[in-house]
Structures are given as C-alpha cells and as structure tokens.
Amino acid sequence: MDIKSRLWIEKDGKPFIGYGRIKLLKEVDKTASISAAAKALKMSYKKAWNLLNDIETLATQPVLVKNIGGKNGGGTQVTDYGKSLIVQFETLNENCINFLENEYKKLEL
C-alpha cells in the first residue's frame, strides 16, 4: 500500500502554484525558454504561457524576466523569487510526504 498526495496553493480562490506549474517553472529555469519548456512537457506554447501568466498575475513579485539582446539575449530567466517558489513548494511537498508516511504507519487498513 502507498499513500499519495497532491498539493497546491490558491490565492484569491484561484490556483497559484501546484505540481504542474512548478514542473513548468523548473523547465523554464533549465532551458531559459518558454517554448523549449513547453515542448519538453508536451504542452502547447499558448498553454505554457497562460499557466506562467496565471502565476505572474497572482505573485507578489516578478517570476520571469525576459533577456533582451546581449550575448545570451532572447531567453527567459526565472527570477530569484520564482526560484524560491520552486524550492518552497518542493520542500513543502517533501515535508508532507514524510508526515504522511509516518501517519500511514498508524493506520489499520
């Protein structure tokens, strides 16, 4: 047997960050490109853009910055705040899994 959980955080009653959005944000961080991230996750560019825009809209600080020109120009970078969302969500998820594994031992199913 196995215990599973899916967590997400809402803001103003709307989804803010969850498993799928964090996965997308990580992929943008890795590839520095929304279109490459969308492709890696087999998602349309429009879908990825909308999800990232939903995060931006609810976030207290910018999540992405666009590099304009320069040697590494044209890419999209995840801000330190955006990176902190990734780390915090993943930590929360891990802590929850550990908590549930422990609770699970007490059950008689």
Next chain:
Amino acid sequence: MDIKSRLWIEKDGKPFIGYGRIKLLKEVDKTASISAAAKALKMSYKKAWNLLNDIETLATQPVLVKNIGGKNGGGTQVTDYGKSLIVQFETLNENCINFLENEYKKLEL
C-alpha cells in the same frame, strides 16, 4: 492564500480509498442503499457499484454486507471495517490539513 491537498491511498498500484470513494461509502452508510447513495452524489448506479467493488477487491475484509429479507431487509450496510476506513481516512485528512496549515505559515510566497 490557501493551501489545498488531495490525498488517496493505493494498494498494488491501484487506487484503494480517496476523497470521492469515502464520500460514497459515507453516503451508503447514511442511506443503507447503493442506489440512493449514487443518486445523492449524482452518479450512475453502475459507477457507484464499480467504485465500491474496487474498494472491496483491494480490502482485507468485507466493506459492505447485503441485508437479505427481514424487517429492514434489502438494504446495504457498511461493515465495522468499512466504517473504520471512513474514520481513518477522515482523521488522516484532518491531520494533514493541520500539518499543512502550520507549514504554510513558514512560507514566503
């Protein structure tokens, strides 16, 4: 902001109990009838029966008993084991919510 979670328990890689199944089981317990429970949850009888059958198949003990004849005959009763699944799942869910509310306070989103 608000933190949300959806928990479920798998057995042999298949869903055993989760929010929807427990809700159905509670409704059967309340109405002593699979068809009344299905109706209350706006679900087809077939769908409800299949979900309950999935639980039975993976459970270590019977979850439901059919009353045959007698004054209160014809109904479906949730066994003590079935009731313990409801209580344990709901307790697990509450404990998880409390845990997450506490973790949530530590976040900077």
